[in-house]
């Protein structure tokens with residue numbers, strides 16, 4: 354008798370009820386563990402208490418953007434890519450969180466290093482690298498402070514996205530500027546810098562060490578440009594745009610690119 358489609362189902366194995374049942378069970382168990390692994394990744398990277406930014410870009414990378422979750426982060430990554438200077442190889446991401454920007458940039462061919470002090474973010478990001486076989490990113494579990502800021506790996510481009518306020522809170526205003534200057538000293542081409550303002554974001558406005566930035570959004574943009582980025586040596590500062598945020602505090606943040614002159 355010629356083989357049927359059913360015979361091709363498990364080639365070379367004599368079909369009976371038992372083999373079919375075992376095969377079916379194996380498929381169910383396999384699907385269960387695949388779903389668990391995927392859900393585990395999603396939970397680690399999506400639950401609010403862990404991270405407000407979306408699952409790092411893998412596969413088609415647009416599922417979050419399409420469902421609306423984390424769409425602001427996807428848009429910001431696109432804006433960063435559209436402003437990325439030519440001939441950039443090494444990117445350092447300060448405060449890399451769950452790896453969304455670092456992994457997204459690595460998937461476009463850049464070699465990326467992320468610094469992040471929170472262990473569960475670093476281990477979650479490393480699990481993604483391992484599971485998806487991504488090799489051009491490394492994450493270091495390290496917070497940046499005055500002591501180490503000048504001794505990080507050098508980069509063509511550095512990302513300092515919504516991190517500066519942590520230095521103002523934990524150190525001081527001048528300390529935060531020193532830390533940023535140390536990072537800038539190891540940046541060869543450009544730095545993307547983002548910060549919330551004290552008008553829109555009650556959380557950062559509550560820090561005793563955070564100065565008032567102004568009474569309008571435009572004043573706050575000017576404040577960040579002059580009082581923070583204007584203090585970096587050899588820098589030309591360009592305001593990109595107000596970027597809506599997925600984080601719970603405030604509605605939008607000021608995004609700049611700082612070019613080395």
Ligand SMILES: C[S@@+](CC[C@H](N)C(=O)[O-])C[C@H]1O[C@@H](n2cnc3c(N)ncnc32)[C@H](O)[C@@H]1O
Pocket residue numbers: 406447448449450451468469470471474495496497498513514515516519520600
């Ligand atoms: C508001 S999140 C921003 C994350 C990401 N850069 C973004 O824009 O979505 C701030 C991140 O900075 C990290 N962080 C806190 N203190 C830091 C420090 N001293 N050095 C580097 N990163 C720090 C936090 O753990 C967190 O992941």
